Amino acid sequence: MGAVRIDWRACVGAWLLALFVACLPARADYLAEPGEAARAIDKVVDGLSPAPQAHTIRITDREITLVLRDAARAGDMNEWRVRTASRLFFAFESVRGPTPVAAPGMVADLASGLFALDAVALDRVDTVAAKAVAYAKLEDGGAVKSIEIARRVHLLPSPSYGDIRWSIYVASPRESATVYADAGGEIVGGDLSNTNRARNMHLIDDEDWPKEAALESLLGAAGSGRVVRDLTVDSRSVQVKADHPTQKEQTVSYTWTVSGVTRSASAWPLFPGTDPEQVFSLSEVDLSSLSAIREAAKTAWGNDRSTINYMMLRRFTDGPGKPELRWTVRFTDFATGGEVAFISNSGSVDLTATGEVRAVDLPPSRRKSRDWLDPATTLKVFGMLREQFGETARFAEIIVDRESMQILAEVPDAPGTMRNYHVTERGISASGMMMPWEAEFRPERLYTLDDIAFFSADKLGELTARTFTRLHVGPEMARSRYTFSIGQLMTPTGDFMVPSPDGKVTLEIRIESPDGWKGGRITYSSAGEEIDIVMP
Numbered sequence: 001m002g003a004v005r006i007d008w009r010a011c012v013g014a015w016l017l018a019l020f021v022a023c024l025p026a027r028a029d030y031l032a033e034p035g036e037a038a039r040a041i042d043k044v045v046d047g048l049s050p051a052p053q054a055h056t057i058r059i060t061d062r063e064i065t066l067v068l069r070d071a072a073r074a075g076d077m078n079e080w081r082v083r084t085a086s087r088l089f090f091a092f093e094s095v096r097g098p099t100p101v102a103a104p105g106m107v108a109d110l111a112s113g114l115f116a117l118d119a120v121a122l123d124r125v126d127t128v129a130a131k132a133v134a135y136a137k138l139e140d141g142g143a144v145k146s147i148e149i150a151r152r153v154h155l156l157p158s159p160s161y162g163d164i165r166w167s168i169y170v171a172s173p174r175e176s177a178t179v180y181a182d183a184g185g186e187i188v189g190g191d192l193s194n195t196n197r198a199r200n201m202h203l204i205d206d207e208d209w210p211k212e213a214a215l216e217s218l219l220g221a222a223g224s225g226r227v228v229r230d231l232t233v234d235s236r237s238v239q240v241k242a243d244h245p246t247q248k249e250q251t252v253s254y255t256w257t258v259s260g261v262t263r264s265a266s267a268w269p270l271f272p273g274t275d276p277e278q279v280f281s282l283s284e285v286d287l288s289s290l291s292a293i294r295e296a297a298k299t300a301w302g303n304d305r306s307t308i309n310y311m312m313l314r315r316f317t318d319g320p321g322k323p324e325l326r327w328t329v330r331f332t333d334f335a336t337g338g339e340v341a342f343i344s345n346s347g348s349v350d351l352t353a354t355g356e357v358r359a360v361d362l363p364p365s366r367r368k369s370r371d372w373l374d375p376a377t378t379l380k381v382f383g384m385l386r387e388q389f390g391e392t393a394r395f396a397e398i399i400v401d402r403e404s405m406q407i408l409a410e411v412p413d414a415p416g417t418m419r420n421y422h423v424t425e426r427g428i429s430a431s432g433m434m435m436p437w438e439a440e441f442r443p444e445r446l447y448t449l450d451d452i453a454f455f456s457a458d459k460l461g462e463l464t465a466r467t468f469t470r471l472h473v474g475p476e477m478a479r480s481r482y483t484f485s486i487g488q489l490m491t492p493t494g495d496f497m498v499p500s501p502d503g504k505v506t507l508e509i510r511i512e513s514p515d516g517w518k519g520g521r522i523t524y525s526s527a528g529e530e531i532d533i534v535m536p
Helices: 008-023 036-045 122-136 211-222 287-301 375-389 457-470
Strands: 053-059 063-069 077-087 090-101 143-154 160-171 176-181 187-191 228-233 238-243 250-257 260-263 306-316 324-333 346-352 357-361 395-400 405-410 418-424 427-431 478-485 488-490 496-498 506-512 519-524 530-534
Touching: 036 063, 036 077, 036 090, 036 122, 063 090, 122 143, 122 160, 122 176, 122 187, 187 211, 211 238, 211 250, 211 260, 211 287, 287 306, 287 324, 287 346, 287 357, 357 427, 375 395, 375 405, 375 418, 375 457, 457 506, 457 519, 478 488
Parallel strands: none
Antiparallel strands: 053 063, 053 143, 063 077, 077 090, 143 160, 160 176, 176 187, 228 238, 228 306, 238 250, 250 260, 306 324, 324 346, 346 357, 395 405, 395 478, 405 418, 418 427, 478 506, 488 496, 506 519, 519 530
16 A cells, blocks of 8 residues: 655645634624624714714614614604625625615604614613523524614504614514514513414413513503503403593503504493492503412312303402402303303302402302301301401491391491492492482491391301290291391481380391291390390
8 A cells, every 4th residue: 555645735725724714804793793783883873973863773683774864954864784794705894874765754753753872772782682582482492583673653542653662573484573672672572473382372371471561562552540441361362441542431442462452443432320430550450460360260160170261350349348459250161071051151250459259150050059047157248248348347237138138338448428238149249229318327326247246156046046936937937037237127217116225236037938928027135135026
């Protein structure tokens, strides 16, 4: 075998070529390399005086386009381009401009669409691009293809410019997204409609969706004032019904999806008699608690074979306490075979914004049948009254029947004001039906729940048994009503036909026949003495 001969001249030549290529300046990547976008923009504006104001900045990996106001002609715009390229072994950067361009015509006030370059974190382009990729979460990773920086345009109520916004376009072979950042480069939301994540997103069941961005977008559309009537979350959108910005007694709807916010084309009148205190502000809403609200509602609903149709947030003003934000979670039960049940198998759970259950409206087939006149049940409901009205709440009359309570009480957060309330298994709601003598505030007829402590479950059972004995009736009659009041049978003058002998709470136990045509009653004093008897 002959010896291998090495061509030293060829080796030296290859080495020198590699060294030459390695020493060539690298072609800049304005999106990925730290500081490159800011450096290139400075290359354009350093020679301009006075400092220019920008309308639009567009950045790709190889090119930056600046639309700047013409310093000499305030109403005109000029375009500048910075671009990197390579020829053979050489990389170079070119600057072209100014080139006159037409001023954007959507908003009449062009000056309000301009901004100073130092108002934008141009030194963070690479960082913002990386954050946008992370926010988009494309399945194939994706990369930033372009960035546009300009003031947002609001179309309603009339076209106008808003705050500075970065729009970062992220794409992969199968998906794309536009991610939004504020002037400082902090991510504030995005349009993810063309991502697999968005296609499979379920706003009620999933946690991985931009809740803060949704609220921020809706705030921008509806405003931060107390104008919201309700907010509804369903599987694909967040909807807000709010007072119309210009038309009194009218409402308008805003809908957020991953594609952004749209406003309804029509307005709807408010229902006559709508409580003006029902409005609230989107700044009061915390969507981060949705999962906790959902799980608390599921527990209260008590059926794994069900689906949540929607979750609606409203300010509830009919309760005994101060107005409070409440979620209404709407459920539908499913049949054993998986078929959806009829609407009669639907219902809802009402919860506070912190997840405290206020009311459960079960389908008729699942409602527990309990007798509110059972002494133990009566006392249990009194405990619920104490919880929702408060320890110091004052009552004028509590009437208990088999399935509900009627209450006349002082409004806890409006001393000196009387109100009727209706209490059922579904919760407590206020009633507007009041007689003039009921609405009159008379402190001498008010009492607290502590004042009826004498009527314990055992005492109620004892007095009920005595009522049947004293009225000489048997099982053909049934308990129909307990009435707790300082005196019984309130008259239009505010007095009682059956006054209390000691000014304390009395109890009337009434019994009736099943058809309601026959009945009798006994009124007991605060010490359990019989003070009035009406025989059947």
